[in-house]
Amino acid sequence: MSDPLDQKLEESLGALGASPDATPALGPELEREMAELAPVKTRVPARQLAGILALSLLYATGVVALIGLRRDLVAMPRWHFVSFAALWLVSFVAIGWLVLVPARGQMMPRARLSAVVAGCAGVLLIGGGLLLPRSAPGLSTVYRPTVSEVIVHAGCFPWGLLGSVLPMLLATMALRGSVPVGSRLTAAALGASGGALGGLVLQFHCPITERFHVGLVHGGLVIVAALVAVLAAQAGASNRGARTGGGQG
Amino acid sequence: MATEAELMARYCDGDASAFRELHARVAPRIVGYLARMSGDRALAEDLAQQTFLKVHRARSAYVRGADPVPWMFAIAHRTFLDEVRRRKRSRVEVAKSEHGVPEQPAAIDGAPADAAPAGADPELVQAALAALDQLPPAQREAVILTKLSGKSIAEAAAITGASPGAVKLRAHRGYLALRKALAALAGGSTP
Numbered sequence: 001m002s003d004p005l006d007q008k009l010e011e012s013l014g015a016l017g018a019s020p021d022a023t024p025a026l027g028p029e030l031e032r033e034m035a036e037l038a039p040v041k042t043r044v045p046a047r048q049l050a051g052i053l054a055l056s057l058l059y060a061t062g063v064v065a066l067i068g069l070r071r072d073l074v075a076m077p078r079w080h081f082v083s084f085a086a087l088w089l090v091s092f093v094a095i096g097w098l099v100l101v102p103a104r105g106q107m108m109p110r111a112r113l114s115a116v117v118a119g120c121a122g123v124l125l126i127g128g129g130l131l132l133p134r135s136a137p138g139l140s141t142v143y144r145p146t147v148s149e150v151i152v153h154a155g156c157f158p159w160g161l162l163g164s165v166l167p168m169l170l171a172t173m174a175l176r177g178s179v180p181v182g183s184r185l186t187a188a189a190l191g192a193s194g195g196a197l198g199g200l201v202l203q204f205h206c207p208i209t210e211r212f213h214v215g216l217v218h219g220g221l222v223i224v225a226a227l228v229a230v231l232a233a234q235a236g237a238s239n240r241g242a243r244t245g246g247g248q249g
Numbered sequence: 250m251a252t253e254a255e256l257m258a259r260y261c262d263g264d265a266s267a268f269r270e271l272h273a274r275v276a277p278r279i280v281g282y283l284a285r286m287s288g289d290r291a292l293a294e295d296l297a298q299q300t301f302l303k304v305h306r307a308r309s310a311y312v313r314g315a316d317p318v319p320w321m322f323a324i325a326h327r328t329f330l331d332e333v334r335r336r337k338r339s340r341v342e343v344a345k346s347e348h349g350v351p352e353q354p355a356a357i358d359g360a361p362a363d364a365a366p367a368g369a370d371p372e373l374v375q376a377a378l379a380a381l382d383q384l385p386p387a388q389r390e391a392v393i394l395t396k397l398s399g400k401s402i403a404e405a406a407a408i409t410g411a412s413p414g415a416v417k418l419r420a421h422r423g424y425l426a427l428r429k430a431l432a433a434l435a436g437g438s439t440p
Contacts, residue, residue: 177307181410
């Protein structure tokens with residue numbers, strides 16, 4: 001910064017930045033709303049997270065109760081089953097925490113970080129399913145790993161999506177007004193978090209242990225739920241844009 | 250003096266005077282940012298009004314203890330982008346620099362707001378302003394936020410939704426472009 005030109009440029013930019021800007025008027029609409037100003041309950045992210053986690057886990061339990069436990073549950077290798085269930089649960093909680101609880105002193109979500117962690121969780125869950133298959137002989141369903149078989153046996157997928165709906169909706173409501181920018185990344189992370197809960201539901205429901213099924217159908221739920229959430233966010237923003245002339249973050 | 254976080258908390262508790270003080274503190278900075286981005290003072294004031302209406306309607310999203318200013322700037326940024334898109338759809342340009350002289354921002358006393366304060370060369374300031382308007386939008390917003398509005402790279406990244414690395418790079422490239430543009434006028438040399 002010792003170059004005279006740099007000094008001049010810094011001075012000029014500083015002068016532009018220091019330009020006196022008069023306080024603008026509030027606008028008639030805001031003045032009207034200010035006349036009826038009432039106290040509002042502000043967001044408490046940790047409390048919201050705790051509530052959403054509790055409700056979502058109750059909901060997931062209800063979905064599993066509705067669609068039934070897998071028949072090979074007790075015969076599955078315990079460490080494998082518990083490790084994978086824990087991985088689904090940790091992914092759901094960790095991504096949810098990153099999205100809902102901002103960094104200290106901030107009020108906007110950590111959109112980029114949560115999306116990166118969601119991507120890593122997706123890779124881990126898909127990779128884990130593909131590389132570490134375990135089954136309970138005689139009870140689990142294992143089929144020939146062909147594309148058509150994977151597609152035919154993807155019937156559990158809608159149940160996984162169903163399991164992911166409530167946390168996505170609750171988190172979306174909790175973040176209302178907090179995401180002026182980075183809404184696609186935030187939506188992707190929210191979807192992935194919900195998808196991880198859906199995967200946990202399938203972990204308790206689906207007796208198919210074929211590696212491509214567990215990896216691509218169960219693990220892929222994280223990616224698909226993220227995409228669904230991004231599309232929903234985009235559609236919501238387009239609708240708002242059509243009404244107000246706005247667009248998408 | 251109360252911080253912006255304290256004012257925002259009191260505003261959320263229903264204290265209108267806290268809102269007015271917060272508005273008085275933040276609105277000029279937001280208008281300045283929007284005016285630099287759009288090159289149109291009247292539009293900037295209109296967008297600032299929209300920004301504060303959105304802030305008001307979304308105030309329940311506030312997290313007590315948090316600095317509300319980056320969030321307000323992010324809403325302003327979003328509002329500006331929405332306006333650009335809306336005008337693109339209706340084929341009206343927001344930034345006018347390519348088609349004419351940008352409108353001069355004016356202070357409340359009617360003096361040009363971009364008048365250079367003592368110590369800065371007015372010609373260079375105007376040249377910097379003109380060069381700033383010629384930057385690609387992403388570089389312009391990075392330079393405005395980091396050099397003019399005094400935001401850190403992390404804050405500018407949070408406001409624009411870009412990654413800190415991208416903001417740093419854009420600000421650097423924008424700065425180099427400004428430097429190059431000013432070198433001709435100042436008779437200086439670029440490295």
